[in-house]
Amino acid sequence: MNLLLLHCRPGFEKECAQEIQAMAAQCGDYGYCKTESGCAYVMYHSPQGKADRIMEKTAFRELVFARQWSAASQLLEVSAEDRITPIMEMIHSLPFAAQWVLESSDTNEGKSLSRLLKSLQKPLSKLIEKRGLLRKRSPWRLHVSFLTGTQVIVGLSRIDNSSPWVMGIPRLKVPREAPSRATLKLEEAWHTFIPEQQWGDRIAGGMRAVDLGAAPGGWTWQLVNRGMFVTAVDNGPMAESLMQSGLVTHERVDGFVYEPKRSVRWMVCDIADKPRRTASMIAKWMTERWCTECVFNLKLPMQNRYQELQQCRQLIESECEERGVGHELHFKQLYHDREEVTGHIRRLD
Ligand SMILES: C[S@@+](CC[C@H](N)C(=O)[O-])C[C@H]1O[C@@H](n2cnc3c(N)ncnc32)[C@H](O)[C@@H]1O
Structure with missing residues (x-):
């Protein structure tokens, strides 16, 4: 696999990139990162196609700035008319997963995709189920990550070596009696x-x-x-x-x-x-x-x-x-x- 997608806090893309490059170098991979300040994700490109290997060799808990990650083969450019067909083709090319998630990024742009994601959740879910693409005992989680309305990364993370939360964001509520949000x-x-x-x-x-x-x-x-x-x-x-x-x-x-x-x-x-x-x-x-x-x-x-x-x-x-x-x-x-x-x-x- 050529790509690692890492979610991070908007504004911390540089640190997230520095960190994954250092980790990849420890695995003998000297790739490069594509990112923009404020976009809340980093794409690491492995010139030797070792993204999955880096993921296997790196403990997710050692990464400070990455909230979530997944490894993929390529960035999909999909048309607004039919996003589902190319996504399903890509899912078919991957090993079975035990669960799947639909993601965007933690930015206003990412949030503006929430209606699109909602409209895709049911049809994708139905197709994934109908085609028997989930296996309970699989170690993998499937990620369908929308970077924009037409750019998607379909990748995998190991359930035991990633964040348990979608995009690494826990849904915690401030207890009523607590004196501060902190x-x-x-x-x-x-x-x-x-x-x-x-x-x-x-x-x-x-x-x-x-x-x-x-x-x-x-x-x-x-x-x-x-x-x-x-x-x-x-x-x-x-x-x-x-x-x-x-x-x-x-x-x-x-x-x-x-x-x-x-x-x-x-x-x-x-x-x-x-x-x-x-x-x-x-x-x-x-x-x-x-x-x-x-x-x-x-x-x-x-x-x-x-x-x-x-x-x-x-x-x-x-x-x-x-x-x-x-x-x-x-x-x-x-x-x-x-x-x-x-x-x-x-x-x-
Ligand atoms: C971010 S607030 C802490 C919020 C707190 N953890 C909460 O959950 O409500 C930082 C606190 O550190 C305190 N502080 C700053 N310098 C300090 C020092 N040298 N010794 C003790 N407290 C200090 C401030 O008075 C302030 O109340």
Whole structure:
């Protein structure tokens, strides 16, 4: 296959392209990317036709800027009179899949295709079913991705090595009682970094947590909702309803100098500051063994965002290595992130 289609946040196409090119190079493939700023996707062209191989060799969770991906053989140019025939021909040329999705891109242009997509959903579904093109036990997901009304990529992703959400966008609702929309960032981070069957052990009632930059309390609300005791660190005011839960202690101090009296299970940090300053603080919490797991945000600068992230990752990795702290570290630009990425680190010793 020649193409990899990667969905990303509009405005982060360059970073998404840099990242997939670096991953492809590790697989010995030196392709090029086609993209436009703001289009919310990147097309990687593999000159050796190794797109599927790159996908097989790369763990999707290692990609920070890609929300979803699929591998395909070519970009289809379809006519507005008959889109279905060439799409079905292309589907026939692919292996059976267990499920299929219809996608566009996360832009206004993409949204303007929603009526078209709705009108195609039923007829395509019927044809796919009638021709027996789905197999329950297949590892593949079929993607029919409209870039414009007449440009389509029909490709595949492995269900166990991609995002479970259409276009990598989770459908989360702000809980009515949560004090801020930011609450969804922590919820999405948990969905992204922690397998759901482990939530009961890793995000559990009775655990102690510290929330740095907590006000007004969206992240604290998530922790309290799981039954945790939370120290909320912020000079700003916390929502009164949260304080009444009896599970929250509010400390009006600087999050960068705060030290817990004893170690906690979770530290979360949503302070917007220089990314390397935050990375140093995370490294300190891990190497001092003040917490076991941490979710944190890195605000990325306008320039050299990809390089900045690599440096932050390197900083945390090298300090943990130096101090013999076994860990796993991942980053992802979440759907609810803006000019930032979210990190998750977990001590393994
Ligand atoms: C994006 S808001 C946090 C939102 C919060 N996570 C929520 O879900 O409601 C960032 C917060 O960081 C706080 N902040 C900024 N610098 C800080 C510092 N050095 N120490 C502690 N809090 C800080 C701000 O007062 C602000 O309330």
